[in-house]
Amino acid sequence: MFFRLSLGLLPALFLSGVIGVAVPFNSHCYADESLVLGALYNSSGTQAGLDIPSSQGARLAVEQANRNGGVLGRPVVLEIRDGQSKAEVVKVKTSELLDATPEPVALFGLSDTDLVLAAAPLAARSKRVFLTSGATSPQLPAQVPEYLFLACFGDNVQASAAAEWAHKDRSARSALVLFDSSQTYTRLLQGYFQARFKQLGGEVVAQRSFTSTDLKQSLDDLPDADVVFLAAESPHDIRTAISMIRDAGLTCPIIGGDSFDSEGLWNKSSDVDEVYFTTHAYLGEDNQNPRVIAFRRQYVEAYPDSVPDAFAALGYDAARLLMESIERAKSADPEEVRRALADIRQFDGVTGTMSYPKGSRIPSKSVSLIGVSGGKLHLVAEILPKRVPPH
Numbered sequence: 001m002f003f004r005l006s007l008g009l010l011p012a013l014f015l016s017g018v019i020g021v022a023v024p025f026n027s028h029c030y031a032d033e034s035l036v037l038g039a040l041y042n043s044s045g046t047q048a049g050l051d052i053p054s055s056q057g058a059r060l061a062v063e064q065a066n067r068n069g070g071v072l073g074r075p076v077v078l079e080i081r082d083g084q085s086k087a088e089v090v091k092v093k094t095s096e097l098l099d100a101t102p103e104p105v106a107l108f109g110l111s112d113t114d115l116v117l118a119a120a121p122l123a124a125r126s127k128r129v130f131l132t133s134g135a136t137s138p139q140l141p142a143q144v145p146e147y148l149f150l151a152c153f154g155d156n157v158q159a160s161a162a163a164e165w166a167h168k169d170r171s172a173r174s175a176l177v178l179f180d181s182s183q184t185y186t187r188l189l190q191g192y193f194q195a196r197f198k199q200l201g202g203e204v205v206a207q208r209s210f211t212s213t214d215l216k217q218s219l220d221d222l223p224d225a226d227v228v229f230l231a232a233e234s235p236h237d238i239r240t241a242i243s244m245i246r247d248a249g250l251t252c253p254i255i256g257g258d259s260f261d262s263e264g265l266w267n268k269s270s271d272v273d274e275v276y277f278t279t280h281a282y283l284g285e286d287n288q289n290p291r292v293i294a295f296r297r298q299y300v301e302a303y304p305d306s307v308p309d310a311f312a313a314l315g316y317d318a319a320r321l322l323m324e325s326i327e328r329a330k331s332a333d334p335e336e337v338r339r340a341l342a343d344i345r346q347f348d349g350v351t352g353t354m355s356y357p358k359g360s361r362i363p364s365k366s367v368s369l370i371g372v373s374g375g376k377l378h379l380v381a382e383i384l385p386k387r388v389p390p391h
Contacts, residue, residue, distance in 0.1 A: 033074045035332050037062070037322055038081070038097035038104035040119055041315075045085025046234050049262040050111040050311045054133050055080055057315030058109070060302050061323070071323045072330070078319070079104065087118040094119040098126045105332045106131065106325075108151075108318045111311060112233075113137040113184045120144040129338050133318035134280075134311055136258065137188055138391045141361040149341060149361040151318040152351070155185065155257070158278040159192035160385035161367035162229065162255045165276075167200040169381070170253055172226035174205050178219060178241060179231035181209035186231040189257045193229045195389040212237055215244075222248040233259045242275060261310045266375050275372040280310040281351040282368045282379040295350045310351065310368070317349035 041055035042048055062078040070076055079100065081093035090110070097104055107123045110116045111134030120130040120140070124147035131149045132140065138154030166172040175197055179190035194204050205225050210218035215237060228245055232238045238260060245254060253274045260277035283296055295316065299308040306312075324347060326332055329340035344363075345355045354363040369380040 034077045034102070035071055035074050035326065036077045036079060036100070036102055036104045037319065038079050038100075038107040039109040039319075040081055040083050040090060040093060040097070040107065040115075041109045042085040042115070043082045047083075047085040047110075047112050047115065049235055049264065050134060050259070051109070053306065053309050053312035054109065054111060054315030054318075056303055056306065057299065057308070057312040057317075058133070058319040060299060061316045061319035063302070064298070065320075065323055071326050072332070074332075076323065080109075083110070083115060083119075085112075085115070087115055090115050090118040091122065094122045098122060098128065104128065105334055106322050106337055108322060109133055109315070110135055111314075113140065113188075116140060116148070117143060120148045123147060128334050129322070129341060131318050131322060131341070133314040134258075135185075137184060138362055139188070142391065147338065149356070150363065151321055151349075151354075152258075152280055152314055152363075153365050153367060154362050154388075154391070155189045156192040156388050156391065157385060158257055158367050159189050160196040160388045161369065161383040162257070162276075162278050163193050163196035163200060163202070164385055165369055165381060165383060166227045166229075166253070166255060167197065167202055170227060172202065172253070174203050174225045174227075176223060176225035176228045176250075177204055177207040177231075178228065178245075179207070179209055180211060180233055180237060182211045183233050185257075185259070186233055190229060190231040192389050193231070196385075196387070197229075199387065199389075210237075210241075215240055219244045219248075222250060224250060225252060227252050228254045230254055230256045232256065235262050235265045238262075238265065239269070242272065258310065261370070266372055266377060268375070269372070270375040272375055273373050276380060277370055277372075278367050278383075279370055280365075280368065281313045282370055282377075283308050283310065283313060283350075284377055284379065287379065291348065291350050313350040317351050317354075320349065321347060321354075 041051040062076050083090035106129040108131040113135045116132045116135040123130040133151050136155045138156050180186040206223050256277040258279040261279040325337050325341040329336040347354045352365040366382050366384045371378050371380045
């Protein structure tokens, strides 16, 4: 019989950097039959706004699996480590997970490309899958061959969706591109947007790079354009940049990527309008998708003080993908699980129906475009881009 971890204890346990979920005893005294999944999420630092919801989604998936008899009739133990949003810490915590007894069947988590590149090579060296729930660089699988998979779309897909929507639906023919040059995610995202927008016949009138430390100086004296593409990562930078764009007199649409889908970013932004962003799923109360309705209800029941976002759904889907792969492999052997994951087709996730095309470790799935009006979010469109720039 499994115990239900008291949700009131979760914040303290998570901040300590170690937490075991859905096990019948102390997390370091496993029964021989337990299946261990290792996860890396950041409960502190710049990535906390994305990773805490994602880790909660993962916990929910494992708790549900255990209430239904586990996987292959065995209880699932979820071991989470806090990477503190620092690559050097992520490396240490990844090694801790891989050196534990019993060894994890697979590892997953993280929402940042650079942090994934700190963790995934270590997993591959131990011949373990690393499934990133939220890091969207389409270059990642080539950087860590065979063992690194995405549970999310690639940046070239979401950037193309943004460019096609701006060009077709908003008749944008000129774009101003602003991006954080210190992050791999933002550099790649803006590059893919520019490539697709130009393919469509659009003109990039200017591009400005910035970092968190020189944001205000870098975004001074902005030229006019039909649309602004803003590739920023931290909530603080996103809020500051949007305010500066509006203060400069630009009233055109501002479009961003999935980093805009951060819990708490918009709930105090009643003056924000004409802001849009691409993300993995729309989880608003008005979404009538049965899978979204069920997930939203279950998540709120488990975490009454939280509202689920796309990253919560990504963590949930990533944990379920790995458990589904173990079921399909009929084995907890890491190599069998890797092969089963690569063969996943038509997996019904909260963030969409996913399939890994033959030879690819990035799933094919659509992009949700969300609008922000008066601080409220609404679904604008579901987009499957017609053309995507190469990796």
